[in-house]
Amino acid sequence: MTIAQVLSAVQLGLLYGILAVGLYIPFRILDIADMSVQGTFTMGMIIAAVFSYDRMPFLGIIVAILGGAICGVITGILHTKFNIPSILSGILTMTAIYTVNLIIASGKANISLIGKDTIYTIADKMIGNDQITKTIVTLLIVVLMTTLISVFFHTRTGLTIRATGDNAAMVRHTSINTDNMKMIGLGLGNAMAALSGALISQYNLFADVNSGTGILVVALAAIIIGETLFRRNGVTLGLISTVVGSIIYRFIIAIALKFDVLPSYALNLISTIIVIIALMVPAIKETRDRQAKKRLHLELANKYLNNNNNVLTTTDKSISDKKNISDKENISEKENMSDKKNMSDKKNISDQLLDKKSGGKNE
Amino acid sequence: MNNSNDLMLRIRRMTKVFFPGTSNEKIALNRVNLDLEKGEFVTILGANGSGKTTLFNAICGTLELDDGIVILDGSDITWEKEHKRALHISRIYQDPQMGTAPNLTIAENLALAYTRKASPSLFPLNKKDYRFFHEQLEILEMDLELRMNTKIGLLSGGQRQAVSLVMEIISQPKLLLLDEHTAALDPQTSEKILDVTNTFVRNAGVTTMMITHNVQDALTNGDRTIVFSGGKIVHDYRGAERDALDPNDLQKLYG
Ligand SMILES: Nc1ncnc2c1ncn2[C@@H]1O[C@H](COP(=O)(O)OP(=O)(O)O)[C@@H](O)[C@H]1O
Ligand SMILES: [Mg+2]
Numbered sequence: 196m197t198i199a200q201v202l203s204a205v206q207l208g209l210l211y212g213i214l215a216v217g218l219y220i221p222f223r224i225l226d227i228a229d230m231s232v233q234g235t236f237t238m239g240m241i242i243a244a245v246f247s248y249d250r251m252p253f254l255g256i257i258v259a260i261l262g263g264a265i266c267g268v269i270t271g272i273l274h275t276k277f278n279i280p281s282i283l284s285g286i287l288t289m290t291a292i293y294t295v296n297l298i299i300a301s302g303k304a305n306i307s308l309i310g311k312d313t314i315y316t317i318a319d320k321m322i323g324n325d326q327i328t329k330t331i332v333t334l335l336i337v338v339l340m341t342t343l344i345s346v347f348f349h350t351r352t353g354l355t356i357r358a359t360g361d362n363a364a365m366v367r368h369t370s371i372n373t374d375n376m377k378m379i380g381l382g383l384g385n386a387m388a389a390l391s392g393a394l395i396s397q398y399n400l401f402a403d404v405n406s407g408t409g410i411l412v413v414a415l416a417a418i419i420i421g422e423t424l425f426r427r428n429g430v431t432l433g434l435i436s437t438v439v440g441s442i443i444y445r446f447i448i449a450i451a452l453k454f455d456v457l458p459s460y461a462l463n464l465i466s467t468i469i470v471i472i473a474l475m476v477p478a479i480k481e482t483r484d485r486q487a488k489k490r491l492h493l494e495l496a497n498k499y500l501n502n503n504n505n506v507l508t509t510t511d512k513s514i515s516d517k518k519n520i521s522d523k524e525n526i527s528e529k530e531n532m533s534d535k536k537n538m539s540d541k542k543n544i545s546d547q548l549l550d551k552k553s554g555g556k557n558e
Numbered sequence: 559m560n561n562s563n564d565l566m567l568r569i570r571r572m573t574k575v576f577f578p579g580t581s582n583e584k585i586a587l588n589r590v591n592l593d594l595e596k597g598e599f600v601t602i603l604g605a606n607g608s609g610k611t612t613l614f615n616a617i618c619g620t621l622e623l624d625d626g627i628v629i630l631d632g633s634d635i636t637w638e639k640e641h642k643r644a645l646h647i648s649r650i651y652q653d654p655q656m657g658t659a660p661n662l663t664i665a666e667n668l669a670l671a672y673t674r675k676a677s678p679s680l681f682p683l684n685k686k687d688y689r690f691f692h693e694q695l696e697i698l699e700m701d702l703e704l705r706m707n708t709k710i711g712l713l714s715g716g717q718r719q720a721v722s723l724v725m726e727i728i729s730q731p732k733l734l735l736l737d738e739h740t741a742a743l744d745p746q747t748s749e750k751i752l753d754v755t756n757t758f759v760r761n762a763g764v765t766t767m768m769i770t771h772n773v774q775d776a777l778t779n780g781d782r783t784i785v786f787s788g789g790k791i792v793h794d795y796r797g798a799e800r801d802a803l804d805p806n807d808l809q810k811l812y813g
Binding site for chain 2: 349350351354355357358361362364365366367368369370371372
């Protein structure tokens with residue numbers, strides 16, 4: 196890969212990383228798969244392009260963010276106040292936005308910004324190198340945005356939003372209106388999606404009402420690649436790993452296209468395959484762990500049954516002394532322990548075996 | 559006997575019928591009357607399906623009554639929304655998962671519960687509140703104050719229930735409802751949680767109702783025991799009469 200290709204992958208990774216964060220907030224923090232993100236991403240593009248066309252690139256970004264936030268809140272209202280399932284609420288908003296975008300673009304399907312000022316061309320006049328400008332400006336915006344969102348999620352409201360996604364019933368029991376929390380989260384997520392679209396239209400000097408197609412999978416890929424590599428651990432790390440995931444995703448795409456694995460119009464298919472593979476990893480891991488555990492278990496069980504049948508009777512007394520062995524919590528605690536201490540801790544597993552046997556015998 | 563100003567909770571004619579008019583009709587609460595004095599700690603016994611949980615649901619507003627009045631600390635809350643009542647009513651369930659957010663830390667869970675009572679601040683985990691949470695956790699003597707930044711989901715059921723208890727107490731409710739909150743725990747842990755429950759309830763002087771299926775626990779904790787059957791209160795023991803009760807006799811009564 197040439198330096199220009201690397202820089203371009205980083206820039207695109209950062210730009211779409213903002214979109215991925217926009218999906219991360221509803222999807223991972225609120226546990227709502229918000230489809231309206233696709234609409235607000237395109238809306239951000241169109242709004243920023245229209246304003247840039249009229250020589251107001253900065254205002255365009257601000258208005259795009261506001262527009263995205265409003266649409267997110269509308270999805271939230273549909274979902275919480277009218278009890279429409281969240282997926283459907285998102286689809287409704289997304290579909291409506293398509294028309295709104297055409298209205299904003301005065302009926303045109305696309306807008307070209309060639310020859311117009313954008314935040315990138317303006318910054319470039321000071322820095323003097325197109326590639327460096329694009330990288331630095333985008334990086335600064337991403338760092339600023341990630342920091343602000345991370346700080347926000349540590350405020351009282353932010354904490355309540357996180358708790359709403361984690362255990363909404365419990366939040367309601369602390370007398371907090373979870374509907375409002377969902378609306379704030381959806382508003383914030385869609386504001387980020389719109390910001391991403393706004394920057395991308397100024398970056399590409401082009402906006403199209405159909406640019407949203409397949410964008411959800413791109414964002415999903417970033418989130419999941421990030422989680423596969425860095426695990427899910429806290430909101431700040433989650434945001435960072437999502438952006439990093441987005442950059443890695445761009446490198447994967449760049450490499451796939453470079454080696455002509457598939458033609459460039461196959462992008463959506465490549466994205467989908469990446470997401471499926473990343474999603475399969477935990478399931479495969481789980482199956483393998485289970486198989487290993489089962490083998491070990493059977494081995495031990497056989498050993499006990501063959502070698503000394505009286506083990507069961509001689510230890511019966513000490514077992515019944517321990518009482519509560521069949522108690523759910525007790526067993527699950529042991530399982531946790533054996534998970535952690537690794538499964539080769541034979542004593543622990545054989546203990547469990549005996550426990551279960553004696554339980555069955557006594558009954 | 560009582561001045562009504564000393565009453566924290568007054569329930570009159572509380573009635574709830576499930577599936578009315580069908581062959582499945584079930585009268586879960588049958589014109590229940592109940593008064594609780596301020597600071598009173600009442601234990602509740604009753605066979606499965608006798609309406610104990612439904613009573614709590616009705617008090618919390620989880621379900622709407624067919625008839626009756628609920629007055630909490632002098633104000634009529636019969637038609638108040640659930641999340642509004644939650645400001646004054648705390649509840650702990652049998653399932654330790656219910657009361658805590660698993661992906662948040664102990665400190666964050668406590669901060670959330672404390673939101674309504676904490677002095678206003680942008681960040682919930684400020685020094686002052688953190689120290690307060692630390693002190694409260696120390697009372698448990700379960701070393702949880704050393705693990706305040708651990709995710710709740712990594713704790714055992716007993717530890718989660720203990721944290722729930724602290725959460726409900728620091729939110730300073732007028733009424734604390736415990737619905738078999740030790741039933742999912744092993745005997746030692748259960749005993750420990752009951753111990754802690756007593757400490758917190760007595761320290762805070764909060765009016766409390768505790769459902770249990772353990773007759774012994776019902777008689778040794780609190781200062782009054784009521785027995786539910788078929789959606790009605792069939793016994794109400796307190797004072798000397800309660801002290802004289804033989805757990806075995808009581809077991810037969812409601813068994
Ligand atoms: N939401 C509900 N819908 C229908 N029936 C219910 C509902 N909640 C409780 N019941 C019924 O009301 C009766 C009392 O239940 P409950 O209050 O849960 O008893 P318990 O004393 O064991 O807590 C039971 O017969 C139960 O099946
Ligand atoms: Mg019950």
